[in-house]
Amino acid sequence: MKPIRLLLTACTMTLMASSVIAAVSEEEAAKLGTSLTPVGAEKAGNTEGSIPAWTGGLKADAAPVQNGFMGDPYAAEKPLFVITAANVEQYKDKLTPGQQAMFKRYPDTYKMPVYKTQRSAVMPQSAYDAAKKSALTTEAVNEGYSLKNFDQIHYFAFPIPKTGLQVVWNHLTRYRGHNYINTQVQATPQVNGDFTPVHIEMASGFPWIMKDAKPQDTSNILFFVKQTVTAPARMAGNVTLIHETLDQVAEPRMAWAYNAGQRRVRRAPQVAYDGPGTASDGLRVADNADMYNGAPDRYDWKLVGKKEIYIPYNSYKLQSPSLKYKDIIQPGHINQDLTRYELHRVWEVQGTLKSGARHIYAKRHMFFDEDTWTAVEIDHYDGRGQLWRVSEGHTYTDYVQQLTAFAGIATYDLMAGRYVVSNLGNENKKGIDYAYQPSVNDFTPAALRNAGIR
Template sequence: MNARLILRVGALSLSLLASSVMAAVTPQEAAQLGTTLTPLGAEKAGDAATGIPAWTGGLKPGAAPLDNGFLGDPFAGEKPQFVITAANAEQYKDKLTPGQLAMFKRYPDSYRIPVYKTQRTAANPQDIYEIAKKSAVTTELTPDGNGLVNFTQTRYYPFPIPKNGVEIYWNHTNRYRGGNMERVAAQAAPQANGAYSIVEYEDKLAFPQLMEGIAAGQADNVLYYYKQEITAPSRMAGSVILIHETIDQVKEPRLAWVYNAGQRRVRRAPQVAYDGPGNGSDGMRTADNTDLMNGAPDRYDWKLVGKKEMYIPYNNYRLQSPKVKYDDIIKPGHINQDLTRYELHRVWHVEATLKPGQRHVYAKRDLYFDEDTWQLAEVDHYDGRGQLWRVGEGYGVNDYERGAAGYAMMGIYDLIAGRYNVLAMTNESKHATTYGMMAKMNDFTPAALRNDGIR
């Protein structure tokens, strides 16, 4: 009898645990969105003691003149309030990540953090705010945390009032990105002495809710469709990757294909996931280092550490400027920190620790998400020995014309090799990122890959 009672109590406990993991917030909690919280769930109030202002709506279209379609800098006249260097980093360590502190030790003569006045520039269109409020009361986690329930009704910001670490990660992967887009971008993986070659590529990103030719139910488990064609250097040109990014990747793994220009054939590419090599990165990042982290959360246990104030890259309009060339940016060890801008912002700190029995080159990731945008700003990557290995920094910008958060570029810094990968640079592109692309399902099929590679 006691054994049966124990089993029943255990089953009830597991049931309650599953329910607590899955539950959406109540309408009363959601009512905070747009009142005490911003419409996306950040603290609306500022912090007078540290200089973080209240959120008052963010930047609006026309905040600065455009430069041939590229975003202008609304804060071009501002100077740093102070600069953190290896000599004074200890003074600010409570607001720096272990990775940033490690960069000061690795590059004591060149790595610096110029700190500017905090500007809360994040803004989204009103319909996105309404979607976030609906998501708060309808979207739930699957019991294992690897998928979303009732998400196809909204498709953005599933958990604006998060209860755990994996929900915060889901907000990052499902943030509003401005809609369908195409761009020409570049990356480089400099040698330790700073020598580098540019890898140029064309990106196309489309979301099922903004596409034509999708049958009912066909994209219920698809977050987006993505295609990347390398255009330079000539030895790599013509290679194309196609990804159907699924939401629950345990239920349905990410679908990826590669067109190899040399072989003139399309093949499945399961390696374009998790710790497979990042395309064109010379081994300096993993496939899931794009967007600082992307893809399925299933290999990690997620712990919400809490919220804190930290110096993170923010409003990096100068770094994205077409007046700045790749030679100005790419330097030995890390990008030119004099072009960067950091501000004090509140971030959510989440630890992702590799589950027993799972495999990944990163045994632990410390992730720091900006509270206003849900976008990752900093990630520290640890190897299987527990040693800090790579530092990821996302040089955020808020696109005031589209009302979307993004990156001027991203850097993945290998502390051991003394090298890094900088990606998603658009400074020398012939035109700025284009939004509102008309997308059809037929453009994102394996059959369309070969034509893209040989045109």
């Protein structure tokens, strides 16, 4: 019996070892770049032909670039149709509950111009290679809320996901390009549309492409972010610093805040979960930024599956430098004439707040673009089960940097009749600066005081 027991033990250990090494089999990972795109989307189009096959995305010269702002490769296209409150029932099977609620809340003004589907997503080969490696090596531990064997890979933890949580991880670890710095504008218009733009300088650094980052010190860092409010004057000089960690169970997000009025740097544990969002007038919380961010450990995540819906896409018109913020920001919602929706396949995930956990959102209904893993639609429900807030992320492909960015993110409060819109940059002198070369020292608490000097 002893040899048999030893053999069984050896087999068990072998299986355990293989489960640590491989998230999916070699055979399944081989689909990446063949039947699947290099990051895990279905390469083929749909049977109706309304979603085309992915053929590699936009080329670097897809349209003229103006001071870092992408030109519109599809400027000549006209909407196939426009969804309004009058015809919304005809299209409801391809709309999220939140989108349908927006038509009910704003029946006279909310609309969705739907264009031909263009699978424009493109990324560099390094991101595709990372996805392939992730598929074979990355594993979720601590009930799925932490990543193992990922610190040297950096992108797309689970390109062939098996669970809802793995889909969420793909959004959190999606390809974002190089270190960058830019000024984003956020606004919280009143019911009548009046608003004061808040200018926030955003600086982001990724340790694996920062020259002075030491792997032994930054192995658990996904990225650094520093937010400096530069206007209006009453808020200028306030700075928030975030060290986003990979394993937020073992090492929670680290955040610090510099208050210009007090001239003090303090730890800021509230910059997480449902802590108040920066300059948001109570209309969003910390983990509404980037559509969704931070540790996913307060929710149970259910993978509903994939479906086809109309989502914001190729939003070049919305990011155009020819627009003023007043052209975009209107009562109730952003100017929907400037938006573009397309039919795309998405991953549908539901997050339900765990028993005993605290968050103002009891449920999150999330939709992720299959070609980029970016969250593009999220419905937020309160503790009574009522739909409360609706978030839409208007994305576009930066075909020069080969990444997906937001032209704007809007979170609508259906009950208050107000919204917060962020990630706008139309009136900037230039677009996002990806030539930014920060030092690790730029993202230390000691650097906050200097960053906040008015």
